[in-house]
Amino acid sequence: MTHLPRRTRRPRTALLVAATSATALALAACSGGSSASDGGTGGATDGGDLVFAVQNDPISLNPSGTGSGNDTLYVTRQLVDSLLYQDPKDGSLEPWLASSWTASKDARTFTFTLRDDVTFSDGTPLTAQSVKDTFDDIVKNGAKSLNAIGSFVGLDKVVAKDEHTVEVDFTTPNAAFPQATSQVALGILAESTLRTPYDDRADGTKVVGSGPFVLDHYTKNVEAVLTKRAGYAWAPASFDNTTGAHLDTVTFRVVPEAGVRTGTLTSGQSDVVGGVQPNDVAQLDSAGLPVVHRANPGVVFGLTFNESSTFGKDPELRKAVALAIDPKQVQQAALDDLFAVATSPLGTTTPGYADESAHLGADPDEAKKVLDADGWTSGSDGARSKGGKPLTLTIQWISNFAPNQTSLELVQQQLKAVGIDVRLESSPVPDFLQKLQSGDFDAAWGNSSRADGDILRTSYSSAASNYYRVDDPTLEKLLQGQLAAGDDTQRAALLAQAQERIVEQHHQVPVHELTSILGTQKDVHGVTLGADSRLDLLVDATKG
């Protein structure tokens, strides 16, 4: 049905194809055929304009500023390069703008040696001073550089040692810093950008990086159009193509509705769509369109208790909830196979992830025993109470992920089966945020993405946002310890212990991983998701 109108016009289409091919051949002959030479041997096709439909307007193209999250970073990743690159295959760090780097044993001093052949798109060279100025600019602008400022807690100074060596000194350990430098938010900017007042950078016209693409124009709520940068030659070694992009242009088109994005792909109006919802995957599959997906690193979707609340501060109640929830059922009812059942507070793609499934697993009967022993007795309707006080758990959630409601309704049933009365409170983001900040809630449902185990510290340390008011000195020691670890092995061991501690103490009940999904046309290749499960550099991407 979908292709009917096209089929009836086949003769005309054939003619058009013939005409186009003829024109292309003629053009190739004229230009000496330099770019078409590897087309037939399975090599990459050069040229082409990629239309990429994303959900949200980027809002701000200033890399360290506040955009709309993933969709902003899809665009800015193509404009700025980072000191290091994080390989999505194993989460390891590799050279990018920095050809090498060292970390001191106390995890307070980091030294980066820069490549000497990199230039910004305005022609100025990348130097140690560029790195220093970029980092100083982030710190100077404080919370305005929201995406980046958190990585500089305890910063002492950034020193340009010589033209191509830069040293970053912290007063407190920050073992997560090398990974942080691989994020778009810490991407290195040219002097001309840094001279522009922070407030005037959002529209991107003043954002000059060293990336494989440059901004042609950005129209709010419509599109951001990027063009290939000539002379780019410093993509990370993990890419097949370390020189300039194959594509001529990339247009990120803002299409807020998920169903409309899918429709533009199936009808050939776009080449790639982002933010594919779980229930749209089947439609793409049936249309024979490839799906690119990757599990998100960071804290998985699950239930986290507010341990200053009456419910959350009782370890027996937390344990009963953990035993009563069956994540496998949730995955089957609300999601599909692209979304894995959680095996730790961290997703499997997070560097430092440790499999804690030995400590996890649903056991409703055991949950009932725990509640019995804790003094919560069942009434005639199965609902439990203690001293006339009913056992009620209120769960706060936001609709940032479509299946949340189905997942939570199932959790509600599972908890009801053991006698816990669950109230689900869905609220708009501002109300949710206010609840987290004020501590007026029992438990919250959600996740948080970052490609480093340090996300556990920002989530559960009482020294960070402290939304969950966790009072666990053992855990706090592990979370601070991993940040001070001198080498990766030691750090991984501490992170593993922290994950074990979180599931053993039931600070969080892990339920399912989040997966980022892109849909593409069949002739689009090399569009991949990075270590953060956001769009990676498009240097390998081809169309046609």
Next chain:
Amino acid sequence: MLRYVAGRLGQALLVLWAAYTVSFFVLWALPSDPVSLLLGTDPSDVTPEQLAAVRHEYGLDQPLLVQYVHQLGDVLHGDLGRSVSTRQPVTTLLGDAIGPTAQIAAAGLLLAVLLGGGLAVAATLTRNRRLAGTLLGLPPLGVAVPGFWFGLVLLQCFSFRLPLFPAIGDDGLASIVLPAVTLALPTGAVIAQLLSKSLTAALREPYAETARAKGASPARVHLRHALRNASLPALTAAGLLVGGLLGGTVVTETVFSRPGLGRLTATAVQSQDVPVVQGVVLVGATVFVLVNLAVDLVYPVLDPRVEQWRRRRTPRGHGTPAAVPQPA
């Protein structure tokens, strides 16, 4: 007449001030604040002191009344402030958004008048009772169908299945058709309901009878005599209809991935970007006020009785026609 217009303009300014003031305080009464919302709900290492510094820089830490007085002063000088989330001037954001919205709103209004008016005339003109019944059954449907759903159906049928119109991108007139139809549906339905009712009533009036007795054709009686009088109630509702059209752009622009005031409003409300929301409120209120003013000025032209009534009677009387202007 001049004094009348001046009086009306004064009232209009009062309405604008009231809309601005009410929206200011309502927005600040909402939970959380725009700077916290920039941070989002993910845990982070950003300290409360760092957030407080930004609030201070943006002047958001001042007492509410002080902020209000400052902002109002700026507005009177034509400065609507800067967006909290992008720091771009609100006037720039509004300027960029008004054009695309005006395109689909104007096309939508035109379509609504043609479709709604056409349907009402056809339904009252036809002698086929069944056809009239079917036609008159359509407007309630048009009012009831959600614009969101209708827009998606249009896209599915005429962009994804039959590649007639683009779903994304700006392709000139072709990009305006589907959004305009989506916007026109509820407005056209209301026009059809109002007009068919008043047409039916007008056709029973003695002057219509007279026209018929003089040998005028049904079409002439309709178009020349009845329609002019019957259009007054629909014209009175024009302010409401245009308001409805502007409100409809929030959904329409989202479904059709178009820029404009609706999209600007949706994102600004989500992030509690108060200066932007207030800019939109001002634009909306201005349009509303201007349309009503225009209707009041056009009224005497369409219905000379209004002008005569105003001249003859100084004090207010009973049996006031709809939207009667104040005595001059």
